[in-house]
Amino acid sequence: MAKQAARQRGRRVRRGGSIFALALTLLGLGASGAGAQDGRASDGGAPDDLPATLIADSVSYDRETRRLTATGDVEVLYQGRVLRARAITYDQAADRIEATGPISLTDPATGVLLAGGAALTPDLRDGLIESAQVLIGEKLQIAAAEARRSEGRFTTLYRTVASSCEICAGSHTPTWSIRASRVTRDEVAQRIYFENATLQLLGWPVAWLPRMSVPDPGVNRASGVLVPMAQHSNIYGFGVKVPYFRVLGPTSDATLTPFLTTTGAKLLEGEYRRRFDSGGFDFNGVFALDDGLDGEFGRGAAFATGAFALPDFGLGAGFTTDFNLAVASDDAFLQQFDYSDADLLTSYARITRTRTSDYFELGSVAFQSLREDQASTTLPIVPLDFVYRELLAPRGLGGQLALEAQGLGILRADGQDTLRLGGDVDWRRGWTLPWGILASAGALGDFDVYRVWDDPTLPDSAVVRAEPNVNVELRWPFARAVATPAGVVSHVIEPIAQVIYSDTIGESDVPNNDSTLVEFDTTNLFSIDRFPGEDRVETGLRANLGIGYTRYDPAGWSLGATVGQVIRAEPDDEFYESTGLAGKWSDVVAALRLDIGEALSLVDRALFDTDLTFSRNEFTMAYVGATAGVRASYVFLAESDNPYYGPQPETNEFGIDARYRVLPNWEVRGLWRYDVTARDNLRAGGGVIYGNDCAQFDLSVSRRYTSSTNVPPSTSIGFSVRLAGLGGGSEGDWPAARVCAAQPS
Template sequence: MADRPGFAWWRLCSAIVGTLLATLFVGTPTPAGAQFSLGGGSQQDQNAPIVFRADEVEYDEQLALTVARGHVEISQNGRVLLADVVSYNQRTDTVTASGNVSFSQPTGEIVFADFMELRDSMSEGFAKNVRMLLADRSRLAANTARRTNGNRTELRRGVYSPCDLCKNDPSAPPAWQLKAREIDHDKELQLIEFRDATMEIDGWPVFYSPYMSAPDPSVKRASGFLVPSIGGSNTLGANVTIPYYWVLGPDKDLTLTPRFMTQAGALLTADYRERFGNGSLDAIASGNHSNVGFGSSSSNQGEQWRGQINEHSVFDLDETYRTGLDVQRVSDQTFLTRFGFGNPLLNAMTSRGYLEGFEERASTDINTYAFQPLLPGIGDSTQPIVLPVANRNWQSQPDALGGRWNLNANVLDILREVGTQTRRLSLGSEWNRTFRDAIGGQYDFSAGLRGDGYSINNLSAVSNPELPSAFFPTKGQPAVAPIPTNFVTGRAFPQVGLVWSYPLIHRGEEITELIEPIAGGFAGPSSGNRRNIPDEDSLSFNFTDSDLFRRDRLAGYDILDTGQRVDYGTKLGLYDKDGGSYRLLIGQSYRAQPNTFLPLGSGAENRLSDVVGRVVLSPNSYLDLIYRFRFDTSPFADRVQQVGVSAGPQSLRVSGSYIYLPAQLQSQVVTNPATGQNVLYGKREQLVFTATAKLTHYWSVQGSQTVNLTNSTTLVNGLATPSAANASLYASLSAIYQDECMAFIGSVTQSGVRNGDVTPGVSVTFSVVFKNLGEIGGTVAEFGTNILP
């Protein structure tokens, strides 16, 4: 390296470092998610040590020109400029770099150019044949780039793509790229404008726009139209959706989504979101004026205003407590399904307000609920309004005997426009202790005492005195006209339990074997359940393997697991050295007296319960199977059968589930006087199947189907809902493509749901996601006839 005046060398390095910190490409437009900023640098950055290398440096004092040639490298703070020739003119304050120019940042971005020129303190500049490799491996190229007034950057013949180039043929077009004749970036307006923009997929143009604009990467949010979608439907007709995003402030926004349909008018959806210092709010509302009951002449109610509200909010009160509100309401039972807002199998909408807190050994939750049924034949007037249900639970440290105390309080207040109103206060305590004997047996002891107080209004009773409950009697005749009654009552219920287990383990070279007999005894008064205490929270009890060896098997408070009983069973297990396992649990319960307050058919209402159990097989990563069963022993008959299986390698994974439930007996069902609901289920047998196959590195297919396997009829208040055997309730088939820069999903979906203006049909949807740009898609067609088996 030749000798040169130190001042000129320092000015050259300082100028180039300035280039590194505030170059021509400050604010060069790139898509969101691939933000690329070469500009701005702190004073500390600019004062950092500079590394300068070149084969030779010349300084012309008369021209005030410094030129560095041959393998020029200038770096500071991880920013590196490489070029064949770099010059600096002190008089014109111009820096030029030519020949294999590259500029890299520590964040991974690299700029390549054939020629670069900066002047006027780098507020003006020009570059030729610009190529940029961004931090996320995206690429941006342009024939020329020009910067003026330190604010505006102009690219000519610009091309952007986040896709990798073909390794075998780098000149081949990428999976997709966006081209534009001009790309102008106004830093002050924070706006990027595209002129004559074309989207190409695999080299084929698929979209053209003479003009479009977008906020630059420094803008996190900006008001404007979002990508529209179009589609077609046999019930909605041809439709187009044009969403608009509106920024209302740094902490709030609103998305307005009008949808115009040829057969259902216009639908407007508004989504308002706001962030607070201690929480958030998200509220969605939709409105439409169209036929209610469309597609069913018997239920057509004519044109009406229809809509829905779905609000979710949560706020932290302090480090322990938070509160929230979820509101779900809809104008009618079919609005959500018809316009594609929800699960077609949804039975009800639930609104909830809550307060909850979590401490080291205590928890508190207070909830209010309101329900809106979506099934035919069930009205709002009989639905419970919970104001509130509250729980407080506290657990102690281990006491002197090694046990722990649990204290629990529960408050419930249920209102109904028509039907029973219930207020309940429950206080309970429990002591638990686990210990082992000298030969390896384990004992789990628990003792509890609970007191319940009730205030009941408008209790609807039945005339048959043999009916053991006013709510879901297990025998007798249907209820007669309700008889309102008002009263206060209470009860106390102590219960103890002891569970013994003795695991026997044999470890072999290949297999570890486990045999574990288990037995438990539980004792409490045979009384406690009352005919005049309505069952609000224990209606769905169904005896399963998870209920074995539990002192209190009921999730709610209204029905007590009274009397004395013994649970007995066995666990068996085989575990191989490669991680495979084979497990079995089987057990049964015997009680001294039958509990007639448990639902008939639950499996535990008689002295000798049904036999329950589960089998779990996981021999390797290619197979997982679980089989859960319940058998009636007198006479022997299957009650409940559930099978779940997942098999195959990741390239071809198949999963499925099967469930069988027997038909209810007519003697099991009477009218629920509190809700007015009378439900009789026929035999139910259902199969759910899902398969995923990876065809290539990028392509895969996925299919699923839900099939009703048997003829059955469900009666709700006498309204029959038949289900045909081997009928498809839901099916879908999807083709999926995914690479490093785009994803495509095309689906054909069939629904067998029929409810008012919701009819069975097939829909065709697609969705394409472009990395760093966004997503387009929607329902493109819908047919009124099932075409899938």
């Protein structure tokens, strides 16, 4: 039959014929037994042996030799699999199939096989394939002089070259390749085994392994050794990490990473991950068998995070719990081995529930200081941190009523212990007045009871404090739209005025654990209380005044500005001078923001007095583009005297972190932090990445200029490699290393 006519008529050869038997056997499905005759699976399962389709220019059958021959662009289609060949011969007497190439077998489950010729048993369990090429998971290509099929699951290829890189006609040098004397693919275990393998980069051999194995590219999780990582530091020398990943089940896995250095350090990193229907957790840590510095045993660190949805314990649904654990053996370990520059570790556990009308939180917090001038024994441990808030709509009053109860417990190994229990009632209502003026009024009553231990300056008994607060607010937004040739430009101006009065009743000199650091900026300009916690309250008669302006341009950019100040009837002694809130007139706060599309954002926040003497200025810029990205910041904090932390030196720092793709496959990045006051570098670093569709090579260098008693300045160098198709994909949206020219037909 003619191929074109068969396609036009959708001709399908069904039961009982030799052509149907050939189609089934070529695809390894078998055609014997009742199942092949009636369309049902012989084991009573799913009807896997449904009719197949054979398309060819011509089909002939010799009854004497019992040979069926299909020639001329032969196609066999069955259950999504497609076999194409120039000619296929089925010898029923010899029970043998011969296919003349070029041959291609496409199987959605196992990939694509190309060959020059093949001789197979009808069930495809055994056979010989010449000049084979296998494409697995649309990533890994394996070319071999010959291949053998055995036991229906193993494909063994001899004298092979494997790569996931684009190889153009006439070129035999991919970015990376693995040459092996033999490669065996186990389709059941979904794993590929290499023997006598040599890894080549740009045609140069860089590593030899007598045996290695990798999972099929389509496997998301598989046990095995991951790509090693190399790094160098002038503290621990040259180090190598060789991670081993182990799948423990469908919802759990673990990674063990030996870390060996030239100074003799022997560290073991570990990570364990587990997921449940209700949540999951991650645990990771590092343990030093020998730190290679002083020969100490047992140094290390541990970290854990997790979150779970809790069952309904008769209190209603919606409760969740989350936790974070962070602990280190000493102040210097994390910095010495390039794990973290943190100077404070925070651990917590809490239970929360957030609903439309209420919020609940119960938690505990602990801290560990990694600063040489601060002992962890002086830091608080918070065994109790409790908040419950409920929103109501009171009849008669209108507006919204909020009821809140809270508790806080503070313990210290060295120092004061505190327990605080209290609550508040907060009512607020808004109105719209003539000319578009928005008005609101509120009243707040706060009540707290304190009990203090181990503090000779405070009475060894319970003390009570209450705070009444009343406030009103007026907003008058003006909006104007101006038509321009480019579109409509919108301007919004909004002056805001708040008047607040509050006072304390009872004992005002209570312990201060959560309000020791006050920051005044545009984010809390219109707050009724600018202390960050509950232990201090803002008192007296005051007015918060400010104005905001926003412009929306049709070209895709917007500009926003806010400026404001606080005016008091009498100074509030609770605010120390450097907060900008001391005195009758506060310093001026201002913020300016420019957004150009979604790519570029510039923000500046400042605090200055009426003489334009700045006590704080913070500038940030962020640009995120397809080929470049920049994050820059500048921070200025004037010298100050904090009564809780002592004198604070001037901070004047500049920082930038940038990347730029100089060529389609090359990207450079750099970072720099500079202390303007000390005229000294804080940190600098850079890196180069080469990436393409099949590989990524990352080289980075970092220098830390700061030092402490235990950790001197250090330089670190890192190098990592990712090869697509070998247990992981290359990161980033990298183009192919080359674009193959079209070949003449």
